[in-house]
Amino acid sequence: MTLTEARKQLMELQSKLSAYYHAVGSIHYDGVTGAPRGTAKNRAHSMTILTGELYKLNTSPETRAMLEYLDEHKAELSQAEQRMVHLLLKGLRKTEKIPMDFFMEHRRMIIEASDAWRRAKETSDFAIFKPYLQRVFDDCVKLAEICEPGMDPFDYWLNDSEEGLNSAKCDAFFAAVKEKVVPLARAISEKPQVDDSIINGYFPEYKQRQVSSVIMDMMGIDKDRCGIATTEHPFTTSLGSQNDVRITTHYYENTFSPAMYSVMHEGGHGLYFMYPAEEYAYTVLDGGCSMSLHESQSRFYENYVGRSRGFIKNVFPKLAEIFPENFEGKTPEDLYRAVNKVEPGLIRIRADEVTYTLHILVRYEIERRMLAGEVKIGEVPELWNAMYKDYLGVTVPNDTMGCLQDSHWGSGQVGYFPTYSLGTAYGAQFLKKMKETLDVDRLLDEGDLAPISAWNREHIWQYGRLYEPEELLEKVFEGPFDPTCFTDYLEKKYKDIYGL
Secondary structure, eight states: OOHHHHHHHHHHHHHHHHHHHHHHHHHHHHHHHTOOGGGHHHHHHHHHHHHHHHHHHHHOHHHHHHHHHHHHTGGGSOHHHHHHHHHHHHHHHHHTTSOHHHHHHHHHHHHHHHHHHHHHHHHTOHHHHHHHHHHHHHHHHHHHHHHSTTSOHHHHHHHHHSTTOOHHHHHHHHHHHHHHHHHHHHHHHTSOOOOOGGGBSOOOHHHHHHHHHHHHHHHTOOTTTEEEEEOSSOOEEESSSTTOEEEEEOOBTTBSHHHHHHHHHHHHHHHHHHOSOGGGTTSTTSSOSOHHHHHHHHHIIIIIITTSHHHHHHHHHHHHHHSHHHHTTOOHHHHHHHHTOOOOOSOGGGOOTTTHHHHHHHHHHHHHHHHTTSSOGGGHHHHHHHHHHHHHOOOOOSSTTTTTSOSTGGGTOOSOTHHHHHHHHHHHHHHHHHTTTSOHHHHHHHTOOHHHHHHHHHHTGGGTTSSOHHHHHHHHHTSOOOTHHHHHHHHHHHHHHHTO
C-alpha cells in the first residue's frame, strides 16, 4: 500500500460511511416526525441491518490496515487527515470491543424504546416505558464495562458525550453555578411576579408555523439545506453531511413561546451543522466538536440572542403582525419581561435561564444513581417527583410532565444532560469574548445577526471536529473555561429586570 492509495481509501471510507449515516438518520427522522404509529418494528429491522453493515465497515481488516498504515505515516499527513485517522481509529478500537450481535440488538432495542417512550408520554403511563428503560440502562452499564473495564459507568457515558468530562468536573461546575444561582432565584422569588399574559392565550398552529419561518429567516438559516418538521420532543439532526440538516419543534396553541424558542435552539444546532469548512463534507470532521459545544450554540441563539432586548425589539412587530389580537396594546418591553420571567416550573425546555440548571441537576443525579444500581427503574417516577419538589418547589402532576418529558433516555442518550448546562456556560463566555471585537448589543438592537453568526463561524463552526473540545475552547477563550462568565451574566441581567 502506498500513501497515495491509503489517502484515497481514507476518503472513500468516509464517503461511504456518510451515505450509511444519511440512511440511518433519515429513518430516525421519519420515525419521530411523520411515520405511522405502527411502523417502529419495520424501522428497527432496517436500522439493525444498517447498523450491522456500519459495524463491519468500521472494523473490517481492510479498514484497520489502511488506518494503521496512515497512523504510522501521520507525519506526512495534513492536520485534518491526522484528525480523521485518529477519530476513525478511536471508533474502530471502541466498536470492535463490542460483540456484533449485541451492537445490532442494542440499536434495534433503542428504536423500540423510543417508540415506547412516545406512547408512554402520550398516555402518561410510565409502565409502558419501564421495561425499555430497564434495557437502556442495563445496556449502558454493559457497554461501559465492555469498552472501559474498571471505569465508573457514569464517567464513561459523560466522557462519551463530552471528551474528558467526568463526574468530578461536573460536580465542581454545578457547585460553582449553584452558589450564585440559588441565592439569585431566591431573591427574585421575593419580588412581584412579571406579567406574562402576552405569551399566553390562543395561538393557532398555522400561525405559529409562520413564526417559525420568520425566526429561521432572522437567524439566517438556509432553508434550501435546512428543513423543519414537528415532533414530540424537538431535536436537530444532520443527515449525513452539512448539506442536509433538519430541525424540529412542537407547537402548543395556548402559548407561542416554547415553539419559537425551540426553533431558535434547534436553529443554533442547525447553523453549527451547516457551516464546518466545506472540505469536511462527507468526512468524520463534518459536525460539531462535542455535545457541549453544540449546546453552546443552541443555547446561545435561544437565550443570549433570542431573549435579548434587541432581538425582542425586532421580532415584536413581526409577531404583532401574525397575532394582532394577542399583541394589541402590548409593547416590546412587555414581551421582553414575559420571556425572561423567572418561575420554577415542571418542563426543562420551557425553563427560564435562572432555574434551568436545577432541571439538569435532577437528571444528572438520577442518572448517576441509576447507573450505580442505587435506584431501581420502578422508583424513577417517585424519585423524580420528590427531587422536583425539593429542588424547584413544584408538584409534578403526572409522568408526562415529569420523568417522561425528555426523549433522551428512550434514545439511549445517557450522560448527555450536563452538556446543556456546560454549553450554556460556554455560550456566556463566547458572548463575552465576542464583545471584545463586536458591538453585540448594537447589532441585536439593529436586528443584524449576520456579524454575530460570522464570528461564530470563524471561531467555532468552521473547525468542525478538527480539535478536541478543551483545545477548541482554549483557542477561542484564549485561556481556561470560566463559569463565572455565566453567573455574572445572570446576575447582571436579572437584577436589572427585577430591580434587585
